[in-house]
Amino acid sequence: MEKFISSAEFLLSVKCDVLVVGASAAGLMAAISAASEGVSVILLDKNLDGLDHLANTLFEGMAARSKIQVEDCYLQKELEGMRIISPSGCGVTIPAKGYFIDRQKFDDRYKHIAENAGVTLLCGEAHSAKLDGNRRTVALDEDEIDARVVIDASGIGATIARQAGLLTMRHPEDIAWAMEAVFEHPGIGEELFFQYWIGSMAPGWKATFSPAGGDKATLGVFVRRHGPNVQPFFQRVLKYFKAYKAAEYNDIEHMKILSVKRGGDPICVLPGEMVSDSLLVTGGAAGQSGLAYGMRAGSICGTVAAEAVAANDVSRHFLSEYERRWRSEFYWEYRMGRSSLETLRELPDREIDRLCMGLSGKKILFGGSFLKKAVLSGARISLVRPWIIFDLMRNLAKG
Numbered sequence: 596m597e598k599f600i601s602s603a604e605f606l607l608s609v610k611c612d613v614l615v616v617g618a619s620a621a622g623l624m625a626a627i628s629a630a631s632e633g634v635s636v637i638l639l640d641k642n643l644d645g646l647d648h649l650a651n652t653l654f655e656g657m658a659a660r661s662k663i664q665v666e667d668c669y670l671q672k673e674l675e676g677m678r679i680i681s682p683s684g685c686g687v688t689i690p691a692k693g694y695f696i697d698r699q700k701f702d703d704r705y706k707h708i709a710e711n712a713g714v715t716l717l718c719g720e721a722h723s724a725k726l727d728g729n730r731r732t733v734a735l736d737e738d739e740i741d742a743r744v745v746i747d748a749s750g751i752g753a754t755i756a757r758q759a760g761l762l763t764m765r766h767p768e769d770i771a772w773a774m775e776a777v778f779e780h781p782g783i784g785e786e787l788f789f790q791y792w793i794g795s796m797a798p799g800w801k802a803t804f805s806p807a808g809g810d811k812a813t814l815g816v817f818v819r820r821h822g823p824n825v826q827p828f829f830q831r832v833l834k835y836f837k838a839y840k841a842a843e844y845n846d847i848e849h850m851k852i853l854s855v856k857r858g859g860d861p862i863c864v865l866p867g868e869m870v871s872d873s874l875l876v877t878g879g880a881a882g883q884s885g886l887a888y889g890m891r892a893g894s895i896c897g898t899v900a901a902e903a904v905a906a907n908d909v910s911r912h913f914l915s916e917y918e919r920r921w922r923s924e925f926y927w928e929y930r931m932g933r934s935s936l937e938t939l940r941e942l943p944d945r946e947i948d949r950l951c952m953g954l955s956g957k958k959i960l961f962g963g964s965f966l967k968k969a970v971l972s973g974a975r976i977s978l979v980r981p982w983i984i985f986d987l988m989r990n991l992a993k994g
């Protein structure tokens with residue numbers, strides 16, 4: 596195996612076994628897993644010194660399924676579950692332990708684990724990864740890195756994979772464009788449930804309220820098929836939210852917005868091509884949405900990359916093992932997720948209201964195996980609005 600030529604001030608040309616592009620959730624795990632197998636790994640990010648990532652909430656069930664132990668060092672607040680709220684305000688409560696994390700501390704923690712595993716962290720922007728025999732040459736602004744396997748974990752832009760001609764998302768038109776604000780108001784962060792509003796207020800996905808502890812919380816909107824500018828939706832949600840909370844909080848009208856972030860969530864685009872010779876794609880870049888699931892995908896990806904280096908076979912054929920392992924764990928969950936969100940997108944507000952009224956007060960399972968959740972939720976829905984099951988099946992068949 597090749598030994599990485601270590602350098603903090605970068606060089607003109609470097610070699611390594613595995614180069615990971617993107618030091619967010621998926622990329623960090625890919626780098627850690629590959630390095631744990633004993634190969635040399637460089638983890639590259641264009642903003643390494645000022646990582647400012649989007650995702651900051653996850654649920655216990657997802658973390659467990661992704662084999663992640665949530666740690667106190669970055670846990671900001673523990674929540675008891677979520678309330679899904681229909682357009683007319685009917686709520687369905689789902690008990691499911693959730694977490695609001697301090698994303699900066701989370702990234703620092705995983706960067707530390709990566710360094711301890713022997714990963715070299717590097718600041719720089721990758722522009723392309725040209726195939727050169729059985730390796731790839733990654734072009735940075737002025738330098739080059741020569742790697743046996745390149746892992747593209749660069750988020751929805753999927754810079755490297757797109758350059759290499761991969762169509763990493765089956766439904767790129769379905770990226771949910773989002774705007775999320777961190778705001779401050781006395782006591783608002785102490786609530787115990789996430790709140791998700793569905794319906795025409797946030798077409799195709801949801802508006803979210805996430806208590807972050809103390810006086811802090813986030814308010815966001817995620818919209819599909821209305822283009823990347825979701826500011827008008829956000830303004831409407833903000834107005835609605837203030838009215839919704841007015842009875843509980845004095846002067847909520849003057850809540851203070853501290854910062855706003857924008858981006859795209861590939862929540863139901865479905866992964867497309869994620870493997871080529873000497874190249875793997877993981878996390879948001881491959882349409883594997885979500886913090887926890889992206890980390891698990893990254894972990895599988897890093898392990899397979901290291902196995903390929905050890906076997907001296909970085910061909911597409913060998914690396915396809917990543918896709919096979921990922922599919923066996925997650926494929927049907929993503930398919931069901933897409934089908935559910937497509938069905939939701941098609942439902943008029945009055946139908947969503949009736950569904951929520953029918954489900955209100957019923958016990959809804961959020962933990963457990965994917966199959967158990969799917970069967971029990973399906974059974975609940977079929978008792979309330981049976982034809983929605985046909986819509987779900989129709990959308991599932993479309994893929």
Ligand SMILES: Cc1cc2nc3c(=O)[nH]c(=O)nc-3n(C[C@H](O)[C@H](O)[C@H](O)COP(=O)(O)OP(=O)(O)OC[C@H]3O[C@@H](n4cnc5c(N)ncnc54)[C@H](O)[C@@H]3O)c2cc1C
Binds near residue numbers: 640646651719857
């Ligand atoms: C507003 C918003 C809120 C969200 N909240 C949540 C949430 O609470 N929970 C959840 O589970 N999911 C959430 N998501 C979805 C989640 O953000 C993504 O699914 C997940 O972050 C993807 O992680 P990733 O590691 O694949 O990539 P990203 O987090 O997108 O990171 C990509 C990294 O690659 C780097 N990079 C990009 N291009 C290059 C390049 N050419 N060279 C070098 N480096 C490069 C970037 O600097 C960045 O660090 C949210 C999405 C949005 C838009």
